[in-house]
Amino acid sequence: MKKIIKSNTTLDEPLEKRELAKTISEKEKRLNELIDKVEQLKIDLTIVKQEYEVKVGRLYLKLDEVDLEILKFKKIEDLISKGFSFEEAQKIVEETLKKRREQIEKEYKKLDEEEKDIESRKYISEEEKEELKKLYFKLAHKFHPDKANGSEEMMKKINKAYAEGDIETLCAINRSETGADIEVKTIEALKNKLAGLEKSIKKISQEFEQLKRSEWYILKENIEKAKKQKRDILIELAEKLLTDIAKKENQLDKLKKKYGQG
Amino acid sequence: MDKDKQIQKIEKLSLKKLSEDSNLAKRGLRDLGIWPKVQTLLKEIEKQYFAHNYQACLDLCNELLSTEPHSFPIITFKGLSLTRMENHKDAIMCFDQLLEEKPDFEIALSNKGFCLLKLEKHHEAIIILKKALSIFPDNPVTLSNLGYCCESIRDYEGAIKVYERALSLDPENIYTLHDLGYAYDDIGQYEKALEMYDRVLYLNPNFLTAIFNKGRTYEKIGKYSDAIDYYIKILSIDPNNIMAKRDIDRCKLLIGKK
Numbered sequence: 001m002k003k004i005i006k007s008n009t010t011l012d013e014p015l016e017k018r019e020l021a022k023t024i025s026e027k028e029k030r031l032n033e034l035i036d037k038v039e040q041l042k043i044d045l046t047i048v049k050q051e052y053e054v055k056v057g058r059l060y061l062k063l064d065e066v067d068l069e070i071l072k073f074k075k076i077e078d079l080i081s082k083g084f085s086f087e088e089a090q091k092i093v094e095e096t097l098k099k100r101r102e103q104i105e106k107e108y109k110k111l112d113e114e115e116k117d118i119e120s121r122k123y124i125s126e127e128e129k130e131e132l133k134k135l136y137f138k139l140a141h142k143f144h145p146d147k148a149n150g151s152e153e154m155m156k157k158i159n160k161a162y163a164e165g166d167i168e169t170l171c172a173i174n175r176s177e178t179g180a181d182i183e184v185k186t187i188e189a190l191k192n193k194l195a196g197l198e199k200s201i202k203k204i205s206q207e208f209e210q211l212k213r214s215e216w217y218i219l220k221e222n223i224e225k226a227k228k229q230k231r232d233i234l235i236e237l238a239e240k241l242l243t244d245i246a247k248k249e250n251q252l253d254k255l256k257k258k259y260g261q262g
Numbered sequence: 263m264d265k266d267k268q269i270q271k272i273e274k275l276s277l278k279k280l281s282e283d284s285n286l287a288k289r290g291l292r293d294l295g296i297w298p299k300v301q302t303l304l305k306e307i308e309k310q311y312f313a314h315n316y317q318a319c320l321d322l323c324n325e326l327l328s329t330e331p332h333s334f335p336i337i338t339f340k341g342l343s344l345t346r347m348e349n350h351k352d353a354i355m356c357f358d359q360l361l362e363e364k365p366d367f368e369i370a371l372s373n374k375g376f377c378l379l380k381l382e383k384h385h386e387a388i389i390i391l392k393k394a395l396s397i398f399p400d401n402p403v404t405l406s407n408l409g410y411c412c413e414s415i416r417d418y419e420g421a422i423k424v425y426e427r428a429l430s431l432d433p434e435n436i437y438t439l440h441d442l443g444y445a446y447d448d449i450g451q452y453e454k455a456l457e458m459y460d461r462v463l464y465l466n467p468n469f470l471t472a473i474f475n476k477g478r479t480y481e482k483i484g485k486y487s488d489a490i491d492y493y494i495k496i497l498s499i500d501p502n503n504i505m506a507k508r509d510i511d512r513c514k515l516l517i518g519k520k
Contacts, residue, residue: 049283057286096362100332110283215287222296237294 020190027197034204035144036137038211045216046163050118052219053111055234059241061107066248068100073255086259117163124165135170136162146200148193288329300330307339316343334360341373350377368397372404375411384411402432406441413445421445436462440472447479455479468499477509486513 072093079089124132136158141147143154154173161169211217226233291297298306303326310319323340330336341356357374360367371394378387391408395401405428412421425442432438443458459476462469477492490513496506 049287052287052290056290060286060289107286215284215291218291218296219287222291222294233294237290240293 014187017187017190020187020194024190024194024197027194027201031146031197031201031204032141034201034208035140035146038204038208039137039140039144041208041211041217043162045211045214045220048220048223049216050114052216052234053114054118055238056241057111058108059238059245061104061111063241063245063248064104066245066252068097068104069252070248070255072097073252073259076259128165128167132162132165132167132170135167135174139170139173146204148196285329292329300326300333304335307336311339311343314346316346319343320347332363334363338369341370345373345377348380350380353377354381366393366397368394368401371397372401372407375404376407379407379411379414382414384414387411388415400431402428402435402438405431406435406438409438409441409445413441413448418445418448422449434465436465436469436472439465440469440475443472443479444475447475447482452479452483470496470499473499474506481509481513481516486517489513 075093075096076086076089079092080086084092139158140155142149143158144150145152145155158170158173160166161173223233288297292299303322307319307322307326310316310322319339320343323336323343326333326336327340337356337360341353341360344350344353344356354374354377357370357377360370361374364370371390375387375391375394378384378390388408388411391404391411394404395408398404405424409421409424409428412418412424422442422445425438425445428438429435429442439458439462443455443462446452446455446458456476456479459472459479462472463476466472473492473495477489477496480486480489480492490510493506493509493513496503497510500506
């Protein structure tokens with residue numbers, strides 16, 4: 001955008017055009033700041049999400065698994081009381097609980113994927129992380145879908161490379177893609193550009209507000225608040241869940257013994 | 263790496279993906295006491311339902327079901343709210359889910375029967391309602407619905423039996439009284455029909471349907487001037503009732519022919 005400002009400083013340019021260019025430049029600055037804010041928040045939330053899923057998410061799935069096993073035995077007991085043999089009852093119940101079991105397995109798989117991702121980021125040095133972030137923001141400014149020359153496809157590529165800590169790809173994108181701004185000349189074109197910018201700012205502001213209302217944001221706020229009081233609420237939650245799981249596993253063991261499955 | 267997998271992985275940074283994957287977070291927020299606990303929300307669901315705020319109740323149910331997809335009481339309230347909101351098809355899906363877990367859950371059976379009735383699947387409804395009655399034989403609502411279904415498939419004798427049983431449990435239910443009167447009319451027992459309509463109008467003199475049907479029954483037995491009296495009564499309550507005006511004209515014509 002510097003190009004516009006330079007070309008508009010000549011004296012024969014009409015005043016309106018110069019003022020428009022000034023507003024555009026301010027709005028562009030604002031948009032870039034907003035994009036930074038939103039992208040940074042998304043990164044923060046993703047980190048909260050990954051930490052939560054590793055520390056707590058798995059335990060919830062484990063709890064669901066134990067609950068399902070207990071439910072299985074309760075249903076088997078019910079069928080046995082109606083005259084079915086254990087084997088018959090087991091077969092019927094397994095069939096009815098199949099969907100729920102598959103659902104839990106699917107959730108586990110999701111968590112595995114997330115963990116792989118965290119693993120791949122673990123081996124990046126602090127310097128590299130800083131470099132990665134810098135590059136990421138630079139490219140995000142250029143290619144964010146809300147920018148005039150932005151591209152959703154390119155942004156996806158950039159996000160993926162960032163998530164995987166892939167500096168090489170980010171550097172390559174930086175070298176090959178110019179994403180240069182097209183010089184805008186007429187007043188009408190400038191006005192259109194300004195309107196487009198305002199629309200983008202509005203859209204991305206809404207996205208920011210929406211993110212702030214998300215579950216992950218609330219969780220993040222509470223984790224930070226607790227940290228100030230030297231508490232780790234995720235660990236506390238995990239401990240509570242582990243106690244619940246242990247209790248239920250006890251119950252399950254008794255049921256298994258009863259039916260000679262232990 | 264294949265292309266589909268790439269896109270899937272990248273999306274986890276997006277807003278949409280963040281909210282899609284938030285069910286585990288919601289559970290944590292509730293267990294940490296940052297959000298109201300499930301028990302508290304369940305009480306709220308109950309409160310909204312009994313205050314007839316069915317949409318609010320349904321919204322709460324859907325919210326809770328995102329983290330407690332198999333909760334029996336929540337699915338029950340969802341089904342009941344959908345029934346009251348006349349979304350009978352979705353309500354039946356809820357009741358089926360409950361019945362899969364607990365085949366003799368009377369509330370689900372009775373309400374599923376009612377939904378089937380509303381969808382005019384009378385034969386199916388009768389099977390389900392009879393099953394509900396085998397568990398809770400004295401449910402006046404189930405009896406009344408069963409009676410209606412029997413009548414709809416022209417099983418008038420069956421309907422009368424069911425209505426009579428419902429009346430023995432709740433003798434002042436004007437709807438059952440009215441429906442029984444209608445069933446008696448259907449099988450030509452006009453005196454008994456008139457008696458039932460009288461009982462309805464004694465309890466609620468402005469029950470328009472009963473006034474109208476009483477007029478019709480009088481017409482059937484040729485008492486046109488009595489019929490006119492009742493149609494006039496309708497006009498005194500609802501002066502713009504076109505049907506009552508036509509009925510009066512017709513009766514006057516019939517008296518003239520006589």
